[in-house]
Amino acid sequence: xxxxxxxxxxxxxxxxxxxxxxxxxxxxxxxxxxxxxxxxxxxxxxxxxxxxxxxxxxxxxxxxxxxxxxxxxxxxxxxxxxxxxxxxxxxxxxxxxxxxxxxxxxxxxxxxxxxxx
Numbered sequence: 001x002x003x004x005x006x007x008x009x010x011x012x013x014x015x016x017x018x019x020x021x022x023x024x025x026x027x028x029x030x031x032x033x034x035x036x037x038x039x040x041x042x043x044x045x046x047x048x049x050x051x052x053x054x055x056x057x058x059x060x061x062x063x064x065x066x067x068x069x070x071x072x073x074x075x076x077x078x079x080x081x082x083x084x085x086x087x088x089x090x091x092x093x094x095x096x097x098x099x100x101x102x103x104x105x106x107x108x109x110x111x112x113x114x115x116x117x
Contacts, residue, residue, distance in 0.1 A: 002028070003041050003044075006041060006042065006044070006045050007045060010042075010045045010046075010047060010071075013076075019076060020076075020077070020107070020108050021076070021077050021078075021079060021104065021107055021108055022069060022076050022077070022078045022079070023078075023079045023080075023081075023097070024038070024078060024079070024080050024081075025080065025081040025082070025083060025084045025085060025093050026081075026082070026083065026084025026085070026086070026087070027082070027084070033053065033055075033063075033080070033082050034080065035049060035053050035065065035067060035078070035080040036053055038069070039052055039053065039067075042069070045071075046071050046072065047069060047070065047071040048069070048070050048071070049067050049068070049069050049078065050067060050068050050070070051067065053065055053067075053080070058082075061082075061083065061089075061092060062081055062082060062083040062092040062093065062095070062096050063080075063081070063082040064079070064080060064081050064082070064096050064099075064100060065080045066078065066079060066080075066103070066107075067080060077107045079097075079100065079104060079107075081093050081096045081097070083096070
């Protein structure tokens with residue numbers, strides 16, 4: 001994904017009115033994980049991704065974080081994993097999803113209004 005792709009990404013997301021959770025994984029470039037990219041460039045499209053991701057507070061492989069993507073009164077929980085589905089170790093992303101399954105089920109069932117730390 002690049003900056004030029006964001007309008008299409010957000011237009012598609014607006015069509016997904018029944019979505020309760022967005023799962024994002026991996027990096028956009030060597031410089032940004034997808035969540036860092038969205039945090040930085042989403043405001044140009046009228047979206048915010050909070051809280052900011054601090055790499056140093058998430059050590060190790062397959063870093064995870066919960067975010068909230070918001071625009072025009074809509075808030076969508078976001079689960080981020082730094083390891084993409086195309087990583088060499090293809091087991092890491094599914095492992096992280098399993099590790100956080102209870103929290104993800106809670107979010108799907110109840111949602112949340114502010115991003116957990």
